[in-house]
Amino acid sequence: MFDRRTGWVLALVLLLAAADAPAAPDAQAVLEASDAVRNPAKPFGLTVSLIEYRNGQQVGDNTLQVYSRADTKSGQFRSLVRFVAPPRDADKLMLKNGNDMWFFDPSSKATIRISPQQRLLGQAANGDVVTVNFAKDYHAQLAAEEDVQDGDRQTRHCYKLAVAATASGVTYDHLDMWVAVGSNRPVKARYYAESGRLLKTAYFRRFQQQLGGERPTETIIIDGLDPNWVTVMRYSDYAWRDVPEVWLQRDYLARFKPE
Amino acid sequence: MDIGHAILCRMRQTCGLGLLFLVVAGKALAQDSEAAALGLADTAPVASAVSRSWRLYVEEALEQVDMHFGLADERLHRSTLDLQIDKTLEPGWRLVFADRLDLGDVPNFAGVASTNQVNTLKEAYVSWAAQTNVLLDAGRINPRLGVATGYNPTDVFRDDALRSVDSSDPVSLRENRMGSVMLRGQTLWVGGSLTALISPKLAEQPNSAGYSLDIGATNHELRWMLVGSEQLSESINPQLLIWGDQGGAPQIGLNLTGLLSDAAVAYLEYFGGRSPSLAAEAMLRGNDTAYRSRLAGGITYTFANKLSWTAEYEFSGAGMNKEQWQLLQRGPVDMYVAYREFGFNAQDMVTRRAAFVSASWQDAGVRNLDLQAWTKFDLIDDSRLIWLEARYHWTRAEAAVQRQVNAGATLSDYGALPQARVWTVLFRYYF
Numbered sequence: 001m002f003d004r005r006t007g008w009v010l011a012l013v014l015l016l017a018a019a020d021a022p023a024a025p026d027a028q029a030v031l032e033a034s035d036a037v038r039n040p041a042k043p044f045g046l047t048v049s050l051i052e053y054r055n056g057q058q059v060g061d062n063t064l065q066v067y068s069r070a071d072t073k074s075g076q077f078r079s080l081v082r083f084v085a086p087p088r089d090a091d092k093l094m095l096k097n098g099n100d101m102w103f104f105d106p107s108s109k110a111t112i113r114i115s116p117q118q119r120l121l122g123q124a125a126n127g128d129v130v131t132v133n134f135a136k137d138y139h140a141q142l143a144a145e146e147d148v149q150d151g152d153r154q155t156r157h158c159y160k161l162a163v164a165a166t167a168s169g170v171t172y173d174h175l176d177m178w179v180a181v182g183s184n185r186p187v188k189a190r191y192y193a194e195s196g197r198l199l200k201t202a203y204f205r206r207f208q209q210q211l212g213g214e215r216p217t218e219t220i221i222i223d224g225l226d227p228n229w230v231t232v233m234r235y236s237d238y239a240w241r242d243v244p245e246v247w248l249q250r251d252y253l254a255r256f257k258p259e
Numbered sequence: 260m261d262i263g264h265a266i267l268c269r270m271r272q273t274c275g276l277g278l279l280f281l282v283v284a285g286k287a288l289a290q291d292s293e294a295a296a297l298g299l300a301d302t303a304p305v306a307s308a309v310s311r312s313w314r315l316y317v318e319e320a321l322e323q324v325d326m327h328f329g330l331a332d333e334r335l336h337r338s339t340l341d342l343q344i345d346k347t348l349e350p351g352w353r354l355v356f357a358d359r360l361d362l363g364d365v366p367n368f369a370g371v372a373s374t375n376q377v378n379t380l381k382e383a384y385v386s387w388a389a390q391t392n393v394l395l396d397a398g399r400i401n402p403r404l405g406v407a408t409g410y411n412p413t414d415v416f417r418d419d420a421l422r423s424v425d426s427s428d429p430v431s432l433r434e435n436r437m438g439s440v441m442l443r444g445q446t447l448w449v450g451g452s453l454t455a456l457i458s459p460k461l462a463e464q465p466n467s468a469g470y471s472l473d474i475g476a477t478n479h480e481l482r483w484m485l486v487g488s489e490q491l492s493e494s495i496n497p498q499l500l501i502w503g504d505q506g507g508a509p510q511i512g513l514n515l516t517g518l519l520s521d522a523a524v525a526y527l528e529y530f531g532g533r534s535p536s537l538a539a540e541a542m543l544r545g546n547d548t549a550y551r552s553r554l555a556g557g558i559t560y561t562f563a564n565k566l567s568w569t570a571e572y573e574f575s576g577a578g579m580n581k582e583q584w585q586l587l588q589r590g591p592v593d594m595y596v597a598y599r600e601f602g603f604n605a606q607d608m609v610t611r612r613a614a615f616v617s618a619s620w621q622d623a624g625v626r627n628l629d630l631q632a633w634t635k636f637d638l639i640d641d642s643r644l645i646w647l648e649a650r651y652h653w654t655r656a657e658a659a660v661q662r663q664v665n666a667g668a669t670l671s672d673y674g675a676l677p678q679a680r681v682w683t684v685l686f687r688y689y690f
Binding site for chain 1 (some may be wrong): 292293294295296299300304309314316334345353386391392394402403405406430433434445447448449450451454455486488490493494497498516518520522523524526559563567627628652654
């Protein structure tokens with residue numbers, strides 16, 4: 001049994017030890033910082049090329065131009081996407097404003113509303129190709145701090161965040177995200193359905209200086225069920241773009257003519 | 260410890276080790292496949308696609324047609340050249356041009372083919388962005404409205420706009436039609452828009468000459484329209500319109516969509532006002548102007564495997580009810596033919612009620628293979644049109660097989676079409 005004085009000394013030692021240990025980071029702040037690494041703060045445009053593989057064979061490729069600006073109210077990005085290639089899809093447009101999604105075909109001049117489940121590409125969800133601020137629609141908790149291999153095959157010391165959706169109608173129910181300690185670079189993520197099934201794994205890599213920050217210029221998506229189904233998404237032509245608020249509506253789609 | 264307990268302990272240890280092995284092996288396998296995926300990404304080619312201001316394709320189609328009424332079966336061949344240009348002339352100025360040339364056996368709306376050369380100038384207009392939110396256009400423009408799939412009552416510029424009909428597919432009908440010559444202005448604000456347009460009368464009659472601009476088909480009367488929309492919430496963005504033509508009462512229209520879930524979209528399209536029936540417009544009866552409604556409403560549901568189903572109900576208060584339809588079918592036959600021709604050209608429903616069901620499956624089990632099937636039921640006479648398509652596409656080319664079946668009693672909506680069954684094989688190449 002401890003006497004009273006020993007108890008006080010032990011409590012003091014524990015307090016000092018606790019003060020000396022690094023404070024646990026605010027997981028939500030880490031997620032937010034990781035969003036900021038992927039997404040510029042002002043309206044911008046970029047080109048996304050997607051190359052899709054099945055069992056090592058290339059089965060599809062698409063090129064898209066994406067124009068994005070953050071909504072002043074929700075903070076979430078709204079995007080205009082123009083299909084550049086393949087030729088049969090050229091000049092088709094998609095407007096993504098949260099769950100309000102519209103698709104325009106210049107051949108038929110039809111502007112039709114699509115549901116979030118209506119994918120226009122192969123493996124990538126519509127939400128994958130446009131800019132997303134996870135911190136706006138998801139809540140993060142620190143699950144672990146561990147070393148993982150990143151997409152460039154370097155070992156990175158990361159925060160592992162358990163991220164769960166707080167808004168309805170988002171692309172993923174929950175995800176695990178590894179964010180590099182210190183730089184807040186997104187390194188890797190696993191996306192899950194509500195049932196807990198792994199939908200896909202993504203690696204963020206090839207960081208380059210773009211629009212005032214080190215940003216990933218490549219995302220590798222690996223299917224959760226069939227790991228031989230792989231999509232390589234490459235980002236290029238980053239540029240600040242004027243994306244006026246009035247463009248981000250259904251009745252402007254037929255008018256959109258990117259620079 | 261007795262023997263039974265010992266065996267149980269051993270089994271637990273073995274199972275535990277087995278499970279541990281499975282977890283470790285599974286993790287190693289996942290790491291291996293992820294490493295392989297990253298290796299594959301290292302070798303991925305650099306995309307070289309650049310945005311272009313034009314799109315051109317050629318299409319070759321062969322059709323085998325079994326005819327109704329004991330008519331001789333037909334074998335048709337068609338070649339098509341389709342060009343679309345959308346070019347920025349200088350900042351704020353844009354040129355839009357779309358043209359289609361059909362050569363060979365070119366069917367008209369009634370399915371009657373003739374060896375011909377038919378050029379369709381779909382669009383040719385100049386657009387000027389006076390400000391970011393003020394846009395003006397002049398020329399031949401194809402304004403397309405409507406949120407429904409099989410029947411678009413608010414798509415008011417569809418009548419007389421088709422010169423050649425290569426398919427009954429509603430998408431194809433929309434793609435291949437001519438616009439009308441008009442002046443159009445649009446102003447936009449955050450979450451809303453107002454468009455005004457006027458399309459003058461420029462000619463009296465359509466011109467069926469192969470290379471005619473056919474201004475008389477699209478501009479045979481003065482027409483005008485106002486279209487407004489306002490984003491009321493993330494899920495509701497109604498579009499309202501007022502439309503008028505020479506001598507007729509203004510008509511109002513509504514396009515409304517709603518997101519029912521992550522996978523389901525509901526839509527409603529309404530068009531109504533005081534107007535004559537289709538029969539009166541076809542000169543089969545005297546002026547019977549009354550308030551008439553046309554509408555189409557439905558739901559599209561998409562499954563996770565990219566299979567989408569659409570079910571749609573269609574109604575036209577200007578079409579014939581069962582008694583009127585049966586009376587017309589009893590004769591005289593030239594009145595029946597005149598009514599059907601008018602309905603074809605107007606792209607409107609000849610009877611009052613119909614249902615449309617479609618299924619569309621992108622990457623149907625095989626990447627790049629798209630399957631599509633739709634059927635239209637005439638709910639007045641139970642006739643039906645069934646349309647099936649399998650289309651495979653490569654980077655620049657696509658090949659498709661289509662099957663169309665028109666079934667029903669003689670002189671029913673679809674049973675009276677000259678073609679009974681059509682096989683089409685087509686090949687398209689994009690430059």
